[in-house]
Amino acid sequence: MEQRRKPRSTGDEPGLWVLLCYRVPREPSAPRIAIWRKLRRLGTAQLADGLVALPADARTREQLEWTAEEVSEAGGSAGIWLARPATGAQERDLAAAMAAARAAEYAAVAGRARAAQGADGPARAAALRRLRGELRRISRRDYFPPPEREQARAAVEALVSPGPAAPDQAGAAAATDGGNRP
Amino acid sequence: MRWVTRAGVHIDRAACAWLIRRFIDPDAEFTFVTDPAAVPPAATAFDIRGADLSHHGADCSFETILRRYELADPVLWKIAQIVHEADLDDQRYDAPEAAGFDVALRGLSMTCADARVLELAGPLFDGLYEYCRRATLLGREPG
Numbered sequence: 001m002e003q004r005r006k007p008r009s010t011g012d013e014p015g016l017w018v019l020l021c022y023r024v025p026r027e028p029s030a031p032r033i034a035i036w037r038k039l040r041r042l043g044t045a046q047l048a049d050g051l052v053a054l055p056a057d058a059r060t061r062e063q064l065e066w067t068a069e070e071v072s073e074a075g076g077s078a079g080i081w082l083a084r085p086a087t088g089a090q091e092r093d094l095a096a097a098m099a100a101a102r103a104a105e106y107a108a109v110a111g112r113a114r115a116a117q118g119a120d121g122p123a124r125a126a127a128l129r130r131l132r133g134e135l136r137r138i139s140r141r142d143y144f145p146p147p148e149r150e151q152a153r154a155a156v157e158a159l160v161s162p163g164p165a166a167p168d169q170a171g172a173a174a175a176t177d178g179g180n181r182p
Numbered sequence: 183m184r185w186v187t188r189a190g191v192h193i194d195r196a197a198c199a200w201l202i203r204r205f206i207d208p209d210a211e212f213t214f215v216t217d218p219a220a221v222p223p224a225a226t227a228f229d230i231r232g233a234d235l236s237h238h239g240a241d242c243s244f245e246t247i248l249r250r251y252e253l254a255d256p257v258l259w260k261i262a263q264i265v266h267e268a269d270l271d272d273q274r275y276d277a278p279e280a281a282g283f284d285v286a287l288r289g290l291s292m293t294c295a296d297a298r299v300l301e302l303a304g305p306l307f308d309g310l311y312e313y314c315r316r317a318t319l320l321g322r323e324p325g
Binding site for chain 2: 031034038041058065066068069070073136137140
């Protein structure tokens with residue numbers, strides 16, 4: 001995690017980025033869509049058509065390498081590059097765009113958390129569980145945490161305090177759920 | 183037999199090494215390389231780009247090895263779901279254990295050398311296997 005945040009250098013020394021340059025055949029569409037989904041899940045920055053980037057560390061590099069492999073298996077071509085933005089300003093723009101994309105996702109989660117605030121015990125517990133999972137997934141692709149992250153976390157965790165309606169039901173719902181797991 | 187994988191092992195490689203030693207080759211010896219081109223010709227590579235025993239399509243290397251060696255044990259496939267989610271986190275399976283295993287292995291890889299990570303992960307996967315085996319037999323979480 002520490003390592004992941006390194007490229008956020010606000011100084012003028014740009015960090016190292018890992019780039020995936022790829023081309024996937026238009027048909028069949030299933031592998032092309034799977035690759036697109038994977039890149040979206042990783043939170044890559046789109047630099048150009050068929051060129052995406054992530055701040056480089058062992059994990060991001062590995063994830064993009066596997067994606068490159070998947071592109072090859074889909075009959076496409078892919079290459080992995082390690083690169084530094086030439087200027088600190090260029091890196092900051094890239095980081096700001098990535099942070100803005102995450103901020104929008106966090107804001108959506110916060111909105112749904114606030115909407116669930118008025119729900120009854122079991123519905124609140126379900127929303128809490130779902131939104132925590134979503135926050136965790138967004139955090140994994142969040143390389144430059146925006147302030148919206150804390151706001152979303154606070155909004156989601158506010159669902160923990162038992163609602164005025166039925167605190168016992170919320171506890172019972174959580175217990176039932178735990179027992180149902182395979 | 184000699185087996186080679188990438189240095190800096192994490193959950194998929196640790197789980198693969200455990201699987202190989204316990205179900206495929208009890209005398210397995212593991213070496214770690216940083217460059218995929220450095221794999222010696224006599225060794226079997228896994229979880230390295232370009233090797234057969236690697237990610238394929240949506241599968242992680244652990245799943246690929248299960249398929250290649252035709253290991254149909256449902257307990258191993260349950261473990262495969264946990265390894266897959268810890269490695270890829272793509273919500274293909276419902277494996278809440280994955281997050282914990284991911285952190286445990288990530289932490290070990292920060293404090294221990296690769297060979298040591300495999301040593302420590304072995305009993306952990308033995309335990310996971312036993313847990314999943316009992317859960318499969320009982321049809322619920324074992325006590």
